[in-house]
Amino acid sequence: MTKKTDSDDSNDSDAAREQKRERVLRDRAERLARVERRGEAGEVAAQVAVIAVGGERFGVPAERIRELVDVPAIAGLPDLPGWLPGIAQIRGELVSVVDLARLFGIVEEKSAEKAADEAPGCLVVVECAAGPLGLLAGRNLGFRVVRSTEIAEGFSQSTSRDERPVRFVTRDLCAVLDLDRLAADERLVVHQV
Amino acid sequence: MTQRREKLLAIFRDELTENLDQMAQRLETLRAGGGAEADSRGETVDAAFRIAHNIKGASRIVGMLPISELAHAMEEVLSPLRGIGAKGANGETLSPPDLDRLFEAVTLMGRLGAGEDLAAAAAELTAALTKSTPPPAPAQPAAESAAVSSPDVAAAPEGSVRVEIGRLDRLMAATGELLATQARQAARLTALVRLAGDLRVAGKQLPPAPRPRFVQLSRALDSFLREEGQERRRFGYLTDEIGTAMKRVRMLPLSGLAAQWRSIVRDVAERLGKEVHLTVEVGNIELDKHILDGLRDPLMHILRNAVAHGIEAPAGRRAAGKPGAGTIVVRASMRGSMVQVEVGDDGRGLDPAAIAVAAGRRRVATSEQLARMDETEVCDLLFAPGFSTAEAVTEISGRGVGLDVARQRLRELGGHVAIRARGALGGATVELTLPVSLVSTRGLLVRVGPAIFALPVEFVERTLRAGAGEVQRVDGVAAIPQTDGEPLPVRWLATLMGVPREPDPGKLTVVVLARGAARLGLVVGEVLGEEELVTKKLPWNLKRVKGIHGAVILGDGRLAVVVDPLQAFDATRSAAGSAAETVLVAAATARPRVMVVDDSLTSRALERSILEAAGYEVVVMVDGRQAWEALRQERVDLVVADVQMPEMDGLELTRRIRAESASQHLPVILVTSLGSDADLAAGANAGADAYIVKGRFDQRELLEAVKRLV
Numbered sequence: 070m071t072k073k074t075d076s077d078d079s080n081d082s083d084a085a086r087e088q089k090r091e092r093v094l095r096d097r098a099e100r101l102a103r104v105e106r107r108g109e110a111g112e113v114a115a116q117v118a119v120i121a122v123g124g125e126r127f128g129v130p131a132e133r134i135r136e137l138v139d140v141p142a143i144a145g146l147p148d149l150p151g152w153l154p155g156i157a158q159i160r161g162e163l164v165s166v167v168d169l170a171r172l173f174g175i176v177e178e179k180s181a182e183k184a185a186d187e188a189p190g191c192l193v194v195v196e197c198a199a200g201p202l203g204l205l206a207g208r209n210l211g212f213r214v215v216r217s218t219e220i221a222e223g224f225s226q227s228t229s230r231d232e233r234p235v236r237f238v239t240r241d242l243c244a245v246l247d248l249d250r251l252a253a254d255e256r257l258v259v260h261q262v
Numbered sequence: 263m264t265q266r267r268e269k270l271l272a273i274f275r276d277e278l279t280e281n282l283d284q285m286a287q288r289l290e291t292l293r294a295g296g297g298a299e300a301d302s303r304g305e306t307v308d309a310a311f312r313i314a315h316n317i318k319g320a321s322r323i324v325g326m327l328p329i330s331e332l333a334h335a336m337e338e339v340l341s342p343l344r345g346i347g348a349k350g351a352n353g354e355t356l357s358p359p360d361l362d363r364l365f366e367a368v369t370l371m372g373r374l375g376a377g378e379d380l381a382a383a384a385a386e387l388t389a390a391l392t393k394s395t396p397p398p399a400p401a402q403p404a405a406e407s408a409a410v411s412s413p414d415v416a417a418a419p420e421g422s423v424r425v426e427i428g429r430l431d432r433l434m435a436a437t438g439e440l441l442a443t444q445a446r447q448a449a450r451l452t453a454l455v456r457l458a459g460d461l462r463v464a465g466k467q468l469p470p471a472p473r474p475r476f477v478q479l480s481r482a483l484d485s486f487l488r489e490e491g492q493e494r495r496r497f498g499y500l501t502d503e504i505g506t507a508m509k510r511v512r513m514l515p516l517s518g519l520a521a522q523w524r525s526i527v528r529d530v531a532e533r534l535g536k537e538v539h540l541t542v543e544v545g546n547i548e549l550d551k552h553i554l555d556g557l558r559d560p561l562m563h564i565l566r567n568a569v570a571h572g573i574e575a576p577a578g579r580r581a582a583g584k585p586g587a588g589t590i591v592v593r594a595s596m597r598g599s600m601v602q603v604e605v606g607d608d609g610r611g612l613d614p615a616a617i618a619v620a621a622g623r624r625r626v627a628t629s630e631q632l633a634r635m636d637e638t639e640v641c642d643l644l645f646a647p648g649f650s651t652a653e654a655v656t657e658i659s660g661r662g663v664g665l666d667v668a669r670q671r672l673r674e675l676g677g678h679v680a681i682r683a684r685g686a687l688g689g690a691t692v693e694l695t696l697p698v699s700l701v702s703t704r705g706l707l708v709r710v711g712p713a714i715f716a717l718p719v720e721f722v723e724r725t726l727r728a729g730a731g732e733v734q735r736v737d738g739v740a741a742i743p744q745t746d747g748e749p750l751p752v753r754w755l756a757t758l759m760g761v762p763r764e765p766d767p768g769k770l771t772v773v774v775l776a777r778g779a780a781r782l783g784l785v786v787g788e789v790l791g792e793e794e795l796v797t798k799k800l801p802w803n804l805k806r807v808k809g810i811h812g813a814v815i816l817g818d819g820r821l822a823v824v825v826d827p828l829q830a831f832d833a834t835r836s837a838a839g840s841a842a843e844t845v846l847v848a849a850a851t852a853r854p855r856v857m858v859v860d861d862s863l864t865s866r867a868l869e870r871s872i873l874e875a876a877g878y879e880v881v882v883m884v885d886g887r888q889a890w891e892a893l894r895q896e897r898v899d900l901v902v903a904d905v906q907m908p909e910m911d912g913l914e915l916t917r918r919i920r921a922e923s924a925s926q927h928l929p930v931i932l933v934t935s936l937g938s939d940a941d942l943a944a945g946a947n948a949g950a951d952a953y954i955v956k957g958r959f960d961q962r963e964l965l966e967a968v969k970r971l972v
Contacts, residue, residue, distance in 0.1 A: 202803070
């Protein structure tokens with residue numbers, strides 16, 4: 070048995086302090102974790118379907134989605150702009166198809182790694198005040214609940230690139246669409262004379 | 263204004279329009295009555311009175327007092343004649359000036375209902391109507407007076423129900439869906455029957471054991487499909503009946519517009535100091551309400567034009583040996599599922615030369631285009647927007663005012679309008695053609711590349727096949743000479759619709775369109791057949807796409823875009839496109855070149871025919887030496903060679919091909935009757951890419967090998 074010396078007493082104190090220090094740090098970490106989890110809960114800002122469009126991600130408000138389907142046959146019409154590839158029939162109704170990649174100018178910025186998203190994968194049929202629109206998109210990345218704490222505060226509509234119809238952008242760069250502004254875009258209206 | 267009030271006013275306006283149409287019909291009957299029996303005239307007057315009463319009540323509810331007062335004044339004019347007729351035994355009468363004022367009241371009420379501020383004019387007419395009220399009939403014995411109906415009449419004409427037009431629209435849309443669904447189901451049943459047939463044929467390949475059971479099931483399936491076919495046919499009859507009934511529900515007589523026509527002709531003539539008689543010969547023709555509503559303004563415009571710019575002043579007419587009063591005739595007739603309305607006058611007609619000069623000056627058409635146009639096409643330029651301006655109006659004596667808008671309105675209804683310089687009466691004639699109903703029309707389905715289009719059959723005269731080599735350039739446009747007349751100008755539907763053109767086959771399929779005397783051939787890929795089509799309007803954001811009426815959903819769910827054939831005629835006159843269009847021949851280098859080497863004439867002929875039918879270009883050689891000499895000078899993409907040949911056999915040929923750097927990669931297929939393992943090994947050692955034994959020769963094997971190696 071080893072006789073306890075003064076240095077041993079000092080060592081014991083060091084150990085106790087270390088233990089205490091570790092306990093305090095652990096407690097503090099737990100407290101911080103609880104505060105952070107309460108902040109992340111936040112209020113629900115939107116429920117969206119996330120779609121990939123030319124390498125970028127967009128959120129479509131779920132309450133405005135009528136259907137999300139594989140891309141159906143699209144009948145082209147003469148002399149339409151590139152972002153209006155034509156019309157499709159969804160359950161017996163004619164719906165105008167909007168190529169979001171071309172409308173937002175994304176298609177010109179494509180790179181090889183984004184090419185996989187370029188091939189249209191799904192059609193999101195949304196309800197607008199004037200009628201339905203079919204939004205042509207790449208992959209369907211699933212549904213998501215966006216909370217207020219996820220919104221990138223520094224981003225505002227006035228700075229959105231190319232004045233895209235975006236309500237807000239999340240911190241992980243998912244741009245949630247403003248469908249009313251999208252439907253009001255004059256570029257979607259065709260009146261040939 | 264509250265939403266409720268807006269809705270109420272909308273209902274009132276719809277009801278007013280219907281009432282005024284019915285009133286106009288009754289007044290027309292009275293005007294044309296002549297020697298009609300008093301009884302029938304009495305019924306007509308009664309009906310007119312009830313309508314006036316309805317209008318009075320409804321307009322009071324929505325606070326449109328000028329209309330209410332006018333309606334009351336009409337009641338006062340008609341009341342003494344109820345149960346008696348327009349000319350009663352006691353001297354009561356509805357004179358022509360009375361009738362004119364009643365017609366005028368109908369027109370004025372329509373304008374007031376549309377929101378025009380004409381209170382003063384309404385008050386004036388009300389006063390005039392009140393002054394013209396016939397003196398009351400002498401007191402009748404009680405028995406006779408009892409025959410006069412109470413003024414408290416039913417809200418709606420007898421035997422009819424008033425239905426909100428929105429409900430009818432929804433019912434019509436549902437009917438359209440029903441017809442389309444029925445067509446899709448019929449198509450699916452046809453496909454199912456075909457499948458059952460394929461299954462029956464495939465069943466013959468079965469081994470003997472399961473065959474009896476298969477035959478039993480196959481027969482049961484055939485029986486089921488026969489019964490299903492009968493059910494579908496019954497369903498088809500029912501849906502056809504519903505479709506026909508729905509078409510009729512919304513139909514209103516064209517004659518209902520006659521009052522407005524008379525009014526506009528009278529008003530414009532009076533203002534300009536002219537005298538014009540209007541004759542209406544439209545019989546009992548009925549049109550869908552939507553189409554009738556769309557026809558109102560264009561017809562009014564055409565009539566206004568005819569009076570203002572067609573009919574000369576009385577003095578000028580007499581100097582020209584014509585009666586001082588001009589004549590305008592509105593005549594309607596049925597052409598299949600379309601109605602044709604003609605507005606002709608005996609005025610000065612059109613001057614195509616003046617129109618052409620004005621068109622050139624206003625750059626509506628180039629001098630080249632004008633040189634190619636006949637008189638009808640020149641007159642058609644009046645519909646161009648360039649003739650709507652005040653300056654243009656002055657240049658051509660105003661005849662073109664606003665006609666572009668009229669044509670546009672008619673196009674939106676699926677119709678068209680044309681104008682002739684001199685019609686049957688000597689003056690200009692405007693011809694309007696419109697569908698009778700919106701529920702469904704017949705269309706010709708055609709394929710252009712992967713896309714399907716529908717052409718309304720009313721404009722399709724016939725289809726024909728023409729050799730690509732027959733297409734020539736006539737006056738700068740592609741045309742096919744015809745033995746019985748003018749060359750047929752042709753346009754490719756792919757170009758008009760913006761679909762990428764494919765190389766044309768040797769024989770072209772041409773759909774010949776007709777518009778009056780004009781003809782145009784549309785080159786298509788394939789004619790798929792004629793069908794009853796329920797055309798759906800384009801989605802909300804595609805307000806107008808030139809040349810497109812809408813789209814139909816086919817039985818298999820695909821869309822066929824409904825084309826406006828008249829757009830093709832218009833596009834043909836434009837310089838762009840037609841000058842460059844011609845037969846598109848596939849590029850010569852696109853076909854791979856195959857050399858067939860065999861000393862057997864039969865083998866050479868067989869292999870050549872197989873390969874050429876598959877689209878390859880073929881050169882033949884009779885032995886290996888000839889082939890080798892040719893290969894050193896010609897380019898080929900693949901060699902198919904026999905093994906046993908004089909001079910140089912196929913193995914030696916293959917070795918030499920592999921030995922030369924220029925040809926070492928040239929694919930070689932040996933086709934031979936030598937089928938032993940040693941022979942196959944010899945072929946492989948010589949460097950052949952494939953070895954086909956003639957005894958087991960199957961053309962598919964050869965073609966697959968060629969396709970794989972080329």
